[in-house]
Amino acid sequence: MAGFDEDGLQSFLPAAFGSSGGEFDPAAQMESVRRRVPGQTDAKQTASTSSKDGSDSDQDSDSDDDDSEDEDEFPTSHEIVFKTHDRAVTTITVDPAGSRMITGSTDCTIKLHDFATMTPNTLRSFKSVDPTATKSSANSETHPVHVAKFNPNAPSQVLVVTATPQARILSRDGETTVEFVKGDMYLRDMHMTKGHISEITSGTWHPNNYDLCVTAGTDSTLRIWDVNVRNKQRDVIVHKSKLAGSAGRSRMTAVAWGSQIEGGNTLLVATALDGSLLMWGGQGPYNRPSAEVSQAHTSNTWTSGIDISSDGRLVVTRGGDDTIKLWDTRKFKQPVNTTSHASTSSPYPTSNIMFAPNATSIVTGSETGDLHILNPATLKPELVTPVTPGSALISVLWHDKLNQIITGSANAETHVLFNPKISSKGAVMVMSKPPKRRHVDDDPSLTTDMSQGISGSAIVNPGTSSEAIQGSTFSSRHPTIGLTASGRSRDPRRPHIPATTPFARSQPDERHIKERIPLSSMREEDPREALLKYAEKAEQDPMFTNVWKKTQPKTIYADLSDDEEGGPQKKKPRT
Incomplete structure (x- = not known):
């Protein structure tokens, strides 16, 4: 065909059919979630400006290298935010593989998140569960969630502790598999009760045995449970306080169970409201603690956080007396180091503190919403970065396999901090995916609530x-x-x-x-009327009395008239 412009027609026609979302740029998307910390941005801009002017270029390059090294040391350069709860996030747990995250809150629910199914524009949980709800009643009472922890040896089990005397074991899909028994509150000897008689405050798993877990309660006891036996604890440890006035009881506030690399033994450490810090051998016996510090923290202050290092040599505690203390398990009488740190245990009794996976750092939150990464030798901050300014940072978790720090705040937000250079999977995998194309009727704020069942309209x-x-x-x-x-x-x-x-x-x-x-x-019928309506039928067809019909004697009554005196004698009146 003469005069046919093939190139013009080819540029006019579309390259593909359907709606295209444009080219996906993973680097740009990853850069969009880089944290903009006030102060650090201005310093970088000043350094870049001075380098353009040509002055002190060598010093600027050295400072930029130092900044990049500091930035790559901790996984805090990027973050994604989950807004799935309505109230403060009190606990966070991630399975050992790093594929599923569970968060608990004071809104009495736990939220289940799956990193593999999320995209940058679908950061939401796939299921919401009320652990205390029963199937028999849809309007049962609900309680805040204190602790939720994956079993490190069996990822299909999750220990959930709520503000009740009964701890529960849930599956990784949120289904309740075990509900431990409640003890008899009328028994005075705590050794005789089969379970806690008052609210449980904390709990954790055995580091090696996948069947054992421990819970700490306000009844002054620690109880070790076997997940295969729900009707009675395996062992009970009663703390007899020397300062408490009522029967020597004191509320247990936190508990940790760690392992010792040298001997292969385990270590059980707990804190009480009277300020005591107690330690037992993980295998028992539990008659008396192997070491006890009576005034580890100020009495009648809530020690909310406790953790054991990976080698079992150090114990860190965060007390309600605005202090953080480091203890050596081999010399347990005095703290190795002490530093001042504002406590958030008064409104949030589950504020925690934990060692980094390699025990080279200690991570915790603050009432101002800052994340503090401390040096375990000096307890001085190596990094203080704001996460939720103006809202207290309650729970922290540093996952070893993901190398990501997850925080829960009082403003109901869950932040996942990471660094694409040193972190893997988790949030890095989510931000490496292209955004999901939304349907016109999709609402990203909706979450499947399986506690109410599936609607018939679906x-x-x-x-x-x-x-x-x-x-x-x-x-x-x-x-x-x-x-x-x-x-x-x-x-x-x-x-x-x-x-x-x-x-x-x-x-x-x-x-x-x-x-x-x-x-x-039959509940509304009169019993007498119900029997009498069968009287006529019983006379006509004596089904049950027909056996002695011929031998039954006839009843003979005396025939007396009204004038005769054979009737019953009347009682004579007294004169």
């Missing part, structure tokens, strides 16, 4: 029309649409929910009793 029957399928898809993405004023679903496929009666929350209504419970109508 089920599509075969043979339905396209309009019905579109309506069910829309209602599944928007579960609050299509409800009545009382909160019930308008979908006729959803089963009837019994109404709540004033007598009990779990008691079904009258309609449910009549339809589902056989012979339930």
Whole structure:
């Protein structure tokens, strides 16, 4: 064809069909989550400006190298933020492989996050679970979550401690598998009770044995549990306080269980409200502590954080007396070092402190929202970086395999700090993916809450029309649409929910009793009337008395008239 411009037509036609999201740039996306810390940015800009002017170029290059070395030493250069809770995040745990993260909060729920399924624009949990909710009652009481910890030896088990006397073992999918028994509160001897009689404050797993865990309670006891035996603890340790006035009891505030590399033994360390710091051998016996410091911290202050180093030689405690102390397990009488640090245990009793995976640093939070990385030898800060300014930093976790620091704050935010150069998987994997294309009806703030079940609107029957399928898809993405004023679903496929009666929350209504419970109508009948309606039938067809019908004697009554005196004699009146 004469005059045909092939190049012009090729530039006019699209290169591919469908909507294209543009080219994906992983480096630019990773740079978008770089932390902008006030002060450090200005210094870098000043250094770059001076280097452009040509003055002191050698010194500037040296300073830039030092800054990059300091930046690469700790995984704090980048961060992603999760806003999945409604209240303060009190506990964080990640499985040993680093694929699943669970957070607990004072909103009485735990949130489950899966790094493998998340993208940069879908940072949300895939499941929300209330650990204290029971299947028998949808309106059961809820309690704040104190501790949630993955089993380091069995990643399918999660120890969950709430503000109740009963600890629970959950699966990695949030299903309750074990609920330990509650003790008898009327027994005075704590050795005789089968479980805690009051609120549990802390708990942790055995470092080597995947079947054992320990919990600390306000009943002045530590209880070691076997996950295969739920109706009684394996061992009980009773702390008899020398300062407490009521029966020598003092609340246990924190507990840690570590291992010793040299001897292969384990170490159990706990703190109490009377200021005591106690240590036992992990294998027992537990009759008395192997070492005790009666005034480790100020009495009647809540020591919320305790941890043991990876080699079992050092113990760090964070007390409610605004101090952090380092202890040597071989010389347990006096602290090796002490530093002042404002405590957040008064409003948040689960504020923790922990060693880095290689025990070269100590990490904790502060009431100002800063992350403190301390030198274990001097307890002086090696790095102080703001995470949630103005909101207290409650819980911290430094994962060894991911090499990422995860923090939980009082403003309900969970921050994952990382460095692409020294961190792996986790947040690095999330930010290396292209953003997910959102559907027009997608709402990123929605989270699947399995505690309420799956809505019937998400089920599509075969043979339905396209309009019905579109309506069910829309209602599944928007579960609050299509409800009545009382909160019930308008979908006729959803089963009837019994109404709540004033007598009990779990008691079904009258309609449910009549339809589902056989012979339930007999509850409202008069027993006498119910028997007399069979009297005529019993005379006509004596099924049970027909055996002695011929031998039954007849009852003979005397025939007396009203005038005769054979009747019963009347009582004579007294004269």
